Each structure stands twice: as C-alpha cells, then as structure tokens.
Amino acid sequence: xxxxxxxxxxxxxxxxxxxxxxxxxxxxxxxxxxxxxxxxxxxxxxxxxxxxxxxxxxxxxxxxxxxxxxxxxxxxxxxxxxxxxxxxxxxxxxxxxxxxxxxxxxxxxxxxxxxxxxxxxxxxxxxxxxxxxxxxxxxxxxxxxxxxxxxxxxxxxxxxxxxxxxxxxxxxxxxxxxxxxxxxxxxxxxxxxxxxxxxxxxxxxxxxxxxxxxxxxxxxxxxxxxxxxxxxxxxxxxxxxxxxxxxxxxxxxxxxxxxxxxxxxxxxxxxxxxxxxxxxxxxxxxxxxxxxxxxxxxxxxxxxxxxxxxxxxxxxxxxxxxxxxxxxxxxxxxxxxxxxxxxxxxxxxxxxxxxxxxxxxxxxxxxxxxxxxxxxxxxxxxxxxxxxxxxxxxxxxxxxxxxxxxxxxxxxxxxxxxxxxxxxxxxxxxxxxxxxxxxxxxxxxxxxxxxxxxxxxxxxxxxxxxxxxxxxxxxxxxxxxxxxxxxxxxxxxxxxxxxxxxxxxxxxxxxxxxxxxxxxxxxxxxxxxxxxxxxxxxxxxxxxxxxxxxxxxxxxxxxxxxxxxxxxxxxxxxxxxxxxxxxxxxxxxxxxxxxxxxxxxxxxxxxxxxxxxxxxxxxxxxxxxxxxxxxxxxxxxxxxxxxxxxxxxxxxxxxxxxxxxxxxxxxxxxxxxxxxxxxxxxxxxxxxxxxxxxxxxxxxxxxxxxxxxxxxxxxxxxxxxxxxxxxxxxxxxxxxxxxxxxxxxxxxxxxxxxxxxxxxxxxxxxxxxxxxxxxxxxxx
Amino acid sequence: xxxxxxxxxxxxxxxxxxxxxxxxxxxxxxxxxxxxxxxxxxxxxxxxxxxxxxxxxxxxxxxxxxxxxxxxxxxxxxxxxxxxxxxxxxxxxxxxxxxxxxxxxxxxxxxxxxxxxxxxxxxxxxxxxxxxxxxxxxxxxxxxxxxxxxxxxxxxxxxxxxxxxx
Numbered sequence: 001x002x003x004x005x006x007x008x009x010x011x012x013x014x015x016x017x018x019x020x021x022x023x024x025x026x027x028x029x030x031x032x033x034x035x036x037x038x039x040x041x042x043x044x045x046x047x048x049x050x051x052x053x054x055x056x057x058x059x060x061x062x063x064x065x066x067x068x069x070x071x072x073x074x075x076x077x078x079x080x081x082x083x084x085x086x087x088x089x090x091x092x093x094x095x096x097x098x099x100x101x102x103x104x105x106x107x108x109x110x111x112x113x114x115x116x117x118x119x120x121x122x123x124x125x126x127x128x129x130x131x132x133x134x135x136x137x138x139x140x141x142x143x144x145x146x147x148x149x150x151x152x153x154x155x156x157x158x159x160x161x162x163x164x165x166x167x168x169x170x171x172x173x174x175x176x177x178x179x180x181x182x183x184x185x186x187x188x189x190x191x192x193x194x195x196x197x198x199x200x201x202x203x204x205x206x207x208x209x210x211x212x213x214x215x216x217x218x219x220x221x222x223x224x225x226x227x228x229x230x231x232x233x234x235x236x237x238x239x240x241x242x243x244x245x246x247x248x249x250x251x252x253x254x255x256x257x258x259x260x261x262x263x264x265x266x267x268x269x270x271x272x273x274x275x276x277x278x279x280x281x282x283x284x285x286x287x288x289x290x291x292x293x294x295x296x297x298x299x300x301x302x303x304x305x306x307x308x309x310x311x312x313x314x315x316x317x318x319x320x321x322x323x324x325x326x327x328x329x330x331x332x333x334x335x336x337x338x339x340x341x342x343x344x345x346x347x348x349x350x351x352x353x354x355x356x357x358x359x360x361x362x363x364x365x366x367x368x369x370x371x372x373x374x375x376x377x378x379x380x381x382x383x384x385x386x387x388x389x390x391x392x393x394x395x396x397x398x399x400x401x402x403x404x405x406x407x408x409x410x411x412x413x414x415x416x417x418x419x420x421x422x423x424x425x426x427x428x429x430x431x432x433x434x435x436x437x438x439x440x441x442x443x444x445x446x447x448x449x450x451x452x453x454x455x456x457x458x459x460x461x462x463x464x465x466x467x468x469x470x471x472x473x474x475x476x477x478x479x480x481x482x483x484x485x486x487x488x489x490x491x492x493x494x495x496x497x498x499x500x501x502x503x504x505x506x507x508x509x510x511x512x513x514x515x516x517x518x519x520x521x522x523x524x525x526x527x528x529x530x531x532x533x534x535x536x537x538x539x540x541x542x543x544x545x546x547x548x549x550x551x552x553x554x555x556x557x558x559x560x561x562x563x564x565x566x567x568x569x570x571x572x573x574x575x576x577x578x579x580x581x582x583x584x585x586x587x588x589x590x591x592x593x594x595x596x597x598x599x600x601x602x603x604x605x606x607x608x609x610x611x612x613x614x615x616x617x618x619x620x621x622x623x624x625x626x627x628x629x630x631x632x633x634x635x636x637x638x639x640x641x642x643x644x645x646x647x648x649x650x651x652x653x654x655x656x657x658x659x660x661x662x663x664x665x666x667x668x669x670x671x672x673x674x675x676x677x678x679x680x681x682x683x684x685x686x687x688x689x690x691x692x693x694x695x696x697x698x699x700x701x702x703x704x705x706x707x708x709x710x711x712x713x714x715x716x717x718x719x720x721x722x723x724x725x726x727x728x729x730x731x732x733x734x735x736x737x738x739x740x741x742x743x744x745x746x747x748x749x750x751x752x753x754x755x756x757x758x759x760x761x762x763x764x765x766x767x768x769x770x771x772x773x774x775x776x777x778x779x780x
Numbered sequence: 781x782x783x784x785x786x787x788x789x790x791x792x793x794x795x796x797x798x799x800x801x802x803x804x805x806x807x808x809x810x811x812x813x814x815x816x817x818x819x820x821x822x823x824x825x826x827x828x829x830x831x832x833x834x835x836x837x838x839x840x841x842x843x844x845x846x847x848x849x850x851x852x853x854x855x856x857x858x859x860x861x862x863x864x865x866x867x868x869x870x871x872x873x874x875x876x877x878x879x880x881x882x883x884x885x886x887x888x889x890x891x892x893x894x895x896x897x898x899x900x901x902x903x904x905x906x907x908x909x910x911x912x913x914x915x916x917x918x919x920x921x922x923x924x925x926x927x928x929x930x931x932x933x934x935x936x937x938x939x940x941x942x943x944x945x946x
Binding site: 404407408411650651695696697698736737738739740741742743744745746747748751753757758759760761 | 828829830833844845847849940941942
C-alpha cells in the first residue's frame with residue numbers, strides 16, 4: 001500500500017535546498033583554526049536532515065553521498081578529527097554536487113557521475129586520514145576506548161520507536177529491520193498489529209558488538225519526530241564493562257562526563273550547562289522535542305543513574321576529592337524519572353553512553369569548560385526553535401491572489417468613499433464614520449499583505465561570500481567581503497531578479513577592480529582588498545551599493561577603447577558619462593579575456609536587467625582608489641508611487657521617481673529647433689519638449705503650451721519636459737499588466753485602476769524620453 | 781430538427797452531438813460563436829483610451845481588477861450604427877488564455893447546432909475573411925454566421941496580441 005510520495009517532493013526539494021544553503025553559509029563562516037562546536041553541529045544537522053529526507057523519499061544517490069559527508073562531519077564535531085581547510089573545500093564541493101543532484105531530480109540538468117564519485121572518494125579519503133590521526137593521537141583516548149569496548153563485548157540494546165506515517169506505509173520500517181539485523185541478533189518484543197506498515201509502537205532488542213551511534217541515525221529517520229529511544233541493557237553487559245573500565249587509562253570522553261551530571265539537573269549551573277551542552281552536542285533533534293514524547297520508561301534508560309540521595313551527596317564530595325573512584329552503574333527507575341523532568345529533553349544517545357563510567361578526576365574541568373557556553377547554547381537553541389515555529393510555507397500564487405483581492409477591496413472602498421462624499425449632508429454620520437474606519441483598515445490590510453511578499457535582501461547577499469571566495473582563489477587575489485543592511489526588505493520578485501546583476505557586479509569588482517596582492521602592496525594598500533556590499537532604503541527606493549577599494553576605472557583607457565569602437569566620445573565628457581560607456585554592449589577594457597569576465601557582455605546586460613526592474617545603476621570611481629556601483633530599485637514591482645496627470649479627458653500616471661519638477665512654462669522659455677522640435681529652457685538647461693497629447697493623438701484642453709504644465713522628467717540621465725494639461729494628484733497605484741490581455745503599447749508601461757474604478761495608463765518615462773531624443777535628432 | 785431534414789444529409793454520429801452557440805447581431809447580420817468561449821455579458825461602459833490604437837479598439841476597462849481590452853466589431857467590420865447606449869452590449873470572451881471584450885449590437889439567444897447544421901460558407905472577399913468563418917447555419921429562416929472567434933481574436937488583423945499569427 002504505497003502512498004504517493006511525489007506530492008511531497010517539492011517540499012523536499014525546497015527544504016533540502018534551504019539546508020544546503022544554510023550549510024554553505026555556515027561552512028564559509030567557519031573558523032578553520034578554531035571551529036565553533038555549535039556551528040559544526042549546525043552543519044552536521046543540515047547534512048543529517050538532507051540525508052534523512054532523501055532516504056525517506058527514495059533519492060538514494062542523495063542519501064548515499066550525504067551519508068559519507070555526514071560521517072566525516074560527525075567525526076569532526078566529535079573532535080575525533082581536526083578540521084582542515086581542505087575539508088571545508090571538500091564540503092563546499094560536495095554541497096555543489098548535492099545541489100546538482102537535487103536539480104537533476106527536479107528535471108533540470110544532469111548529474112555528473114564522475115564528480116559525484118570523485119567527491120565521495122575525497123570525503124572517504126579525508127575520513128580515513130582522520131581515523132589514522134585519531135588513533136595515533138594520545139590526546140584522543142576516547143576514540144580508542146570506544147572501539148575497544150565494542151570489540152570486547154556484545155551489548156544489548158532496547159530499542160523503542162514509533163515510525164512516521166510515511167515511513168511505515170513505505171518500506172522504511174522494513175528497511176530498518178533489515179539494517180538492524182545486519183548489526184547483530186534482533187528480537188522483536190512488540191510491534192503494531194498491522195506490522196510492518198502500521199503506525200504504532202515498536203519494541204526491539206538488539207544484541208550487537210556495535211555501538212548505538214551505528215544504528216541510531218537509521219532509527220531517527222524512520223521514527224516520528226524524535227519518538228524513539230535506544231537504551232543499553234546493562235544487566236547483561238555490566239560485568240564486561242567493569243572489567244574494561246578498571247583498566248581504562250585515558251581522560252573521559254565528554255559524553256561520559258555528562259552522564260554523571262544529568263541526574264543532578266536541578267542543581268548548580270555548571271551541571272545544567274553540561275546537560276544542555278550534552279543534549280545539544282549529541283543530537284539537535286532531541287532538543288526540541290516536546291517533553292510529552294518522553295515516557296517514564298524511556299527517561300530512566302540511562303543505567304548509570306545513581307539513586308536520588310546518593311546522587312547529590314555523591315557529586316559534592318567527588319569534585320572536592322577528585323578521586324578516581326568509579327561510579328557503579330545502578331538503575332533506579334522511579335528516581336530517574338524525577339530527575340529528568342526538568343531537562344528540556346533527554347537525548348537518548350548521550351544517556352546511553354553515559355553508562356560508561358569515567359574517572360572522576362577530570363570532571364570538574366569538564367564542567368568548568370562547559371559552563372562557559374551554556375547561555376549561548378540555550379539561546380541559539382531557543383532562536384532556532386522560534387524560527388521554525390514562526391514561519392509557514394505558502395505558495396506565491398496564494399499570496400498574489402491575496403494581494404489582488406486586497407487591491408480590489410481598496411478600489412471598492414475608494415468608490416464607496418467617493419459616493420458618500422457626493423451625498424454630502426445627506427449621508428448619515430454613522431455611515432461616514434464607518435467608511436472612515438473602513439478606509440483605515442483597508443490601508444493597514446493592504447500594507448500588511450504587501451509586506452508578505454517582502455523578503456530581506458540577505459537571501460541574495462548570502463550567496464556572495466561563496467562567489468567571492470571561489471573567485472578570489474581562482475584569480476589569486478585576497479579579498480574580504482563586507483556586507484551591511486542584509487535585513488533591508490524588498491519584493492520577492494525583485495530579490496529573484498537582482499541576484500544575477502549583483503553577482504555580475506561583484507565578479508566585475510573582483511576581476512577588474514581589486515588588484516593582485518603584489519600590486520596592492522606596491523600601491524601602498526592593504527594586500528587584502530575589500531568589497532563592500534551595502535543595502536539600505538532611501539526614499540521609496542532600495543539602494544544596493546557594490547564598492548571596492550581596487551584600481552578604479554581608467555578614464556583614458558575607456559575613452560581610447562570607445563574611440564577604437566567608433567563610439568562618439570570627446571575628452572570633455574564628464575566622468576560619469578565616460579564611466580557609463582562601460583555599459584555599452586560589447587565594451588570591455590580587460591586586456592585579457594578570462595573565464596570570469598572580459599568579453600564585454602555583461603555590463604550592458606546588467607544595466608538592461610536593472611532597468612527592466614524599474615531601477616538604475618550609477619558608477620562612481622576614482623582612479624587608484626576604488627569604484628562604487630550604486631543600484632537603485634523600487635521597493636516593489638506591484639506598487640508604484642505615481643503622479644496623476646490629465647491630458648484632455650484622459651488620466652495618466654507618471655512614476656514619481658522620474659519626476660524632477662513641474663512648472664508652468666512662459667512663452668519665452670519654449671524655443672523651436674528647425675521649426676520642428678521644441679526645447680524648453682529650465683534653469684539654464686535646454687530640455688527637449690514632449691507634448692503628450694500630440695504623441696498620443698489626443699485633444700488637449702489647451703491651445704497653447706503656456707496654459708498647461710511642463711513636467712521635467714529624468715530617465716537615467718535622459719531629461720525631457722513633458723507637456724500635460726494639468727496635475728491631478730499623487731497616488732500609490734497597484735500596477736496591472738496591460739500585456740496580459742492586450743499588447744505592448746509604446747509609451748505605456750502598464751495600467752492601474754483608479755479610485756473611481758476606471759483604468760489609468762502608466763506612462764513609460766524611458767520611452768517618452770527616448771521619443772524626445774528622436775525628435776531632436778530628426779530636427780537637428 | 782428542422783435543419784437536419786432540410787439539409788438532407790445523412791446524419792453521422794458526430795452530427796448528432798450538438799454544441800451550444802451564442803448568437804449576436806452586428807447591423808443586419810447574425811453571428812454565432814461557441815458559448816464556451818464566452819465568459820460573461822455586460823453593459824458598455826466608456827473605456828480608457830489607448831494611445832495610437834486602431835479605431836476599433838475602444839480602450840481598456842477594469843473588469844474586477846483585470847485590465848480588459850474592448851474591441852468594437854461594428855467598427856472593425858463596418859456594420860450597423862456606431863452608437864453607445866445603455867443597451868449596448870459587451871461580450872466578454874475568454875480566448876487563448878486572454879480576456880477580451882467585444883462590443884456588439886445585441887445578443888440574441890443561445891442555440892444548439894449539430895455539425896451537420898453548419899454548412900460551409902462560399903468563398904467571398906470582404907472585410908471579414910472567410911478563414912474565420914466555420915460555416916453558415918440557418919434556423920427559422922435566420923442565417924447565422926458561425927465564427928471561429930478564437931482564431932479571429934488572436935489574428936494579426938485584430939491587433940490585440942503581439943506577434944499574432946496571420
């Protein structure tokens with residue numbers, strides 16, 4: 001009775017992609033010399049989650065590769081192995097391979113099997129290296145001790161779990177049982193009535209030479225959100241253990257140390273810290289479980305639990321004495337339960353391991369070192385829990401539908417308001433009050449709904465550390481990326497579309513801007529170049545700056561290149577005009593074409609993409625000091641601040657961001673060129689005049705240009721004066737596509753619905769400024 | 781049905797399957813279009829002009845938040861008196877994934893026609909190209925021009941769509 005898993009695939013793809021992104025971010029953030037355990041754990045968890053769900057969904061290639069990755073990560077986080085820079089590289093690469101696999105499963109692209117095998121081999125190799133190191137290193141006795149105990153004795157584990165519905169209905173449980181049988185002798189103590197495909201309580205007994213961590217993960221995949229426990233049955237194995245531990249020479253392994261403190265949870269801070277750290281260190285999953293999932297039997301599983309009274313008394317003298325006595329593993333179910341209640345959630349793996357007693361001499365030190373980090377561990381756990389609880393995944397269509405509906409509501413509300421204002425005194429006061437209330441509420445509602453689509457720009461920024469890292473390695477440059485304003489929010493559709501242009505700008509800064517270290521030293525600069533990425537709000541725009549402290553743009557070289565390409569340039573051009581030349585198609589000053597840049601495609605595409613989003617790019621640069629590219633974007637594509645203007649009986653919307661000023665012209669201000677094109681003098685500047693009613697073949701209410709209004713527009717540096725009959729007002733308008741049911745119209749960028757329900761067209765300022773230019777050229 | 785016996789054609793099985801058509805008048809002519817292409821029928825309201833559009837494209841209206849272009853077929857085909865009264869009707873069509881409004885003189889009724897009732901139209905030249913005509917049907921001495929409205933609306937002639945096929 002297989003259920004159709006494919007309906008969940010998209011969720012899996014989304015989640016895995018997120019996990020990969022998170023993993024990459026953490027890896028890049030990782031300090032190789034001194035890795036933060038918390039980060040290592042987070043990386044491990046990400047890999048672990050991908051493996052888990054990949055296994056559940058039957059993407060075995062993903063699961064296999066992640067498994068190898070996870071093994072290595074696991075060893076590092078358990079400090080069996082030391083983190084090295086080449087490992088981080090390998091991790092990043094395997095992340096790429098995994099992403100490729102994900103894409104392939106989604107039907108995009110194919111997996112390069114050779115690459116997969118290469119990375120698997122590399123990870124295995126790294127893992128093997130470490131094993132040698134670990135065994136050889138005298139500081140890691142735990143690494144030795146555990147295998148030794150495993151070989152020495154067969155251990156019995158009691159395993160209890162409740163499978164998830166999906167894994168029960170699929171083959172998850174069947175596979176798990178097979179896997180467990182591979183470890184040793186498996187007895188099924190109890191199982192659900194409709195096994196193996198029923199969702200119910202399983203109780204197994206496994207006799208194996210292995211350790212719990214060998215199979216705990218498998219159980220975790222199958223079990224419902226942490227509803228599983230593994231406990232070692234000490235009664236069978238105690239004798240062996242004692243024998244072993246009497247001889248055990250080394251320092252205690254961390255986990256062994258925790259075992260002692262867990263029962264004492266209600267007491268000193270150091271112990272709580274240890275317990276928290278233990279829970280977190282071992283496995284993040286257990287941490288967020290609701291306590292209710294823990295049954296008394298499961299809690300009491302740690303066999304090393306001392307008795308209540310003994311426990312407290314036991315600790316105090318021990319730390320003082322620092323003796324090397326060995327704690328006898330005794331079991332007291334009732335007491336153990338009482339102890340465990342205050343714990344956020346016990347983690348079975350740790351607990352089971354805690355049954356291995358350790359020399360107590362080391363304990364105080366262990367506690368002290370752990371006590372330093374408790375607050376942080378707790379805080380990060382709490383924030384992780386909050387983040388997962390406070391967001392939901394909703395399809396964009398639903399949000400867009402909501403936005404459309406709210407847009408309708410706003411229009412209806414405006415219509416009602418207009419009607420009521422026409423009724424004047426006839427309208428009852430209560431109706432007017434109600435309408436005023438409705439207006440406020442709809443405005444709030446619209447704002448909230450619009451904010452759903454807004455996302456922090458960190459979604460884009462987060463990919464750049466990797467880009468910079470890879471590219472600077474490739475180019476042999478030393479570059480530091482500084483970002484600020486990651487929380488600046490902008491519309492989701494813009495987020496998606498800004499990523500490519502920004503990547504291009506950053507690659508450009510890296511390739512052309514930042515110099516090689518030798519050159520930088522020669523120029524008296526820090527050999528490490530800096531690229532700054534900054535986002536902030538300014539007016540109704542979001543501004544994204546990409547700056548570098550590199551060589552700056554070579555004005556003379558650009559001019560020379562432009563002449564070579566037959567562009568019309570002169571030495572009198574301002575810097576900004578010269579720099580804007582690099583946005584011309586096919587323009588590149590790079591002497592050498594690299595695979596990074598230099599082909600001259602790119603900057604023109606960047607500008608075109610940004611303009612298509614209603615934004616613009618500006619360049620500031622100083623030779624030898626650096627370059628700054630500033631991208632200005634509207635906050636959203638869905639809403640626009642507009643000025644409504646009247647031409648004849650029609651209303652048009654002008655995007656406010658393009659409007660510089662508006663003025664009533666004097667007859668003397670307007671001159672003609674060749675008796676065709678008109679220009680107007682505004683503050684000493686001659687601007688081409690576009691008469692809207694002539695361009696659109698409408699009837700103006702005025703016979704003379706001095707009766708109407710001239711609106712001065714600035715579209716990416718191209719200025720023009722637009723003649724309209726009158727200015728009507730300023731609105732926030734919801735942009736509607738004209739092309740959805742009609743076609744593109746020259747001079748019109750879209751449509752909107754006004755308060756009275758009528759359609760108003762939004763003017764395409766760039767196109768209108770272009771019309772002015774072509775008029776001038778005809779005349780000139 | 782009357783038309784079937786009148787036609788004297790042996791009715792095949794396909795012919796018995798009747799489709800419903802909406803009929804409307806343009807001047808003195810009666811047209812029939814597939815009713816499944818019709819979204820709704822509404823009164824005429826003055827649309828917003830589109831600059832430099834051909835005269836038969838009256839402009840765009842707000843149809844519950846969607847911007848819908850309005851085509852006056854009477855102007856396009858030079859039929860009837862061009863006047864806009866409270867009784868002027870706009871047929872909102874749903875063709876090729878687009879919503880388009882069509883101004884007609886009046887909507888008559890909904891009729892069922894089987895394939896055999898639709899006879900091929902003779903070739904003729906005029907503003908209305910025969911390639912948009914599926915055939916002619918007659919009923920109660922009325923002749924109806926059965927029109928492939930989707931093909932007509934998406935054609936380059938109508939100038940409604942960028943890169944429309946001819």
